[in-house]
Amino acid sequence: MSKIDFFFNPKSVAIIGATSNPKKFGNTVTANILSNNNLKSEIFLISNRSQIIRGLRTYKSISDVKIDVELAILLVPASYVPKIIEECIQKRVKGIIINSAGFGEINEEGKKIEQKIVKRCKEAGIRVIGPNCVGIQNVPNGLNASFIQTPPQGNISMITQSGSFGVACLYEMRQNHLGCAKFTNLGNQIDISFNNILSFYKNDTQTKVICIYSETIANGKSFYNKIREVTPIKPVIVLKGGRTKMGMSAANSHTGSMASNYKIMKAAIHQGGALVCENMYDYITALKAYSFLPLPDGEKIGVLTNSGGSAVLFSDYMEKFGFQLADFSPSLKINLQKHLISLVKLVNPLDMIAGANEEQYYQVTKAMLEDDNIDIVVACTVIPPFLDMKSDEHLNGIIKAWNETQRKKPLIPLFLFGHAFEALKVLSEKEKLPLFMIPREAAHATKYLIERMRFLNSLESSS
Amino acid sequence: MSKIDFFFNPKSVAIIGATSNPKKFGNTVTANILSNNNLKSEIFLISNRSQIIRGLRTYKSISDVKIDVELAILLVPASYVPKIIEECIQKRVKGIIINSAGFGEINEEGKKIEQKIVKRCKEAGIRVIGPNCVGIQNVPNGLNASFIQTPPQGNISMITQSGSFGVACLYEMRQNHLGCAKFTNLGNQIDISFNNILSFYKNDTQTKVICIYSETIANGKSFYNKIREVTPIKPVIVLKGGRTKMGMSAANSHTGSMASNYKIMKAAIHQGGALVCENMYDYITALKAYSFLPLPDGEKIGVLTNSGGSAVLFSDYMEKFGFQLADFSPSLKINLQKHLISLVKLVNPLDMIAGANEEQYYQVTKAMLEDDNIDIVVACTVIPPFLDMKSDEHLNGIIKAWNETQRKKPLIPLFLFGHAFEALKVLSEKEKLPLFMIPREAAHATKYLIERMRFLNSLESSS
16 A cells, blocks of 8 residues: 555545635535545544534544544644644644645745644654645545545546646546546645655556646656656656746746746656646647557558548648658558549548548548558548538447447547537547547647657667 | 629629539538528529429529529539530629539549639639639628538638638637638639638728638749738738648648648748748637737736636746736735735736635726736636636626726636636627637737737838
């Protein structure tokens, strides 16, 4: 069991600052933690006013709880925190999450209080997440120890320095029906850092993909070594804020520490096998690629389309990235021709023209997925606003082909601005596959899969 | 009146290849053109089978129509087109749109037929759009001479070489409640080119913003001169497909001509005052900025936020672009302080922390919009998933402030992945303002506005 398992699978939790006032975070966290049937932890509510909250009796102090408490969540104003910390030390808790703001991120005095807290907890062998954070979640196990909503369950685990970034990212993940395994908002990270959580996620069987948003990395060398340790096992995606002086200065007034040199960090993280994304679109694209798709066995790309423009823009990216479109073999051409009208040229990208329907998408996608000379299939579509076509028929054809080939090869469905169509969203959610909305996105998804394959191959060949 | 006004405001139109078969484009175009109450043109349906379609009698040939026909739309198979062209010449139409595919984009024989058509029409003084195109639209005047749906009305006019790109772009414009004035799909552009349509849009009072998707530019020098002529009057946004050999080769099999050298073209177009976008996200971002927002009077940027991470990422872009965040004046600080909690540092970006509500967004946005030292206001928000906040309250506050200052300054609302919230979409559509979804997008909108202002200023100072 990991050294910090008590944060994510605590036997018992005390919420210090629990309240029935809906305007307070202490209420939101209480409601969240009590909302899940699956949670195995015993919960204790601590409130300085004696009261019943949601049917649970409350304790004036954590000291009044008779059994051991593993995890304490602090939701009291900053000025009360040092006193509460002493009570937690007395109680011998294993971990503390300090949600409260008003520490190092606002002034020097706050930084000093942080230092005192760290010193006292270190002496007592207690680990601390925060302060100034929204909390953590272990979705499959039903732990929502945060004041944000519980996301849908899935295989992605996130570490974010900024709470608001984490919240926004979870919104977008939900839009793309990407699910969450673990969520950690580090806040001012006075003790628990990216490295600790990375170690935990590395060994977490519910985590397939790890994503990070960081503004400040305290110890670059050790972070790099940790990345190198994790990436052979799981893909790690990093988005870095505070890349510039102006961004650093904004970061400084926000989570209370200075950002490090971006270029050096970026090179080191890339060297360590992680993917560094420059913006949120690429970040979500990478999540979609790694969460939903298998890695390819090779680099030969087959493209089909009903939309010339999208294939042109996609092909531009392939050349920019130095990738090759597969040459169609004579036998594949014969196979394809059976399903296509005579206006269609049998070249890659295969432009089947706007009239291509579900059956053609099915047959052509399947022919490419079954072809030994093609490793990745990119199926481009613009939903034709004419001839009474169903908006999800192309996707239906593509999915049928993918399922019948056991989803062995990565399939990249590019639906140009397809989020205008509810039916596409419903179908892709039901069938658990990603949709990519512009050529740039489909091209980057292809790139991320190939790069990950290359990275894993390089490890094999050097071992 | 423009030389090609008969395409967009024809007194009379013949649809050649009209049919009541819903599986044929001839039916879709007929339905589209007859669907709008506002259309002032007289419509004639030409069908080789004598029949009644949608209550209109049909003619066997355009020659049978007794009055003058200005515009002919050809929806017959490619092999019939040359014969129909001769009939149109006899009838002395002014313009022809050839929707039919199967010409230069498929083979050499098709190219030869194109050349014959051009020669014959040139001799007769007839202008041709297409072939291989979805058609054109004049939305405010009710003309849908295409087989695609009619988009909402607005101030953007599009020229696209690829029909599918145009369709996808219209989908996304609708998602962002961006409206369309004119739409032109050039297809193989054997006669009417970007330049002709640019001239027309330049003088069109219903067009505020012009956007272009091109794969091939026949005459670079003349295109550049045309761009230079239009950009002092209206912003022109260009997305280029076929930037690479691989993309060119895809373009070649799609609209039948070779793409030109991207770098040279990009530099020339930029020099001419147009905006060249590298991907569809940036392209839509530019449309949102120019269609909805006024230009700034200066370059001083004020940022407010409830979300540290978004302000950090936004600030990174500002430094990358070489822009300055405004220094808050002492009087502005005094004004701001009245509305904020004490944890908030009075620096730019102003991080009001997650609890900031509608009233604070209203007061702070208004204070910045009214401040002489701020030219552009960027309001960042992550919708807090706690404390029972309404998802549209921040936007309500921002809009109120913008409206009360007569929308004189550009306001950039950044709602981190806000498209998860229906209420935001409804409100922004009703109030006619754009939403930007990630820091990159808000930063690029800021950049596009400043660059346009600089360009117009440079014209003034050199004249």
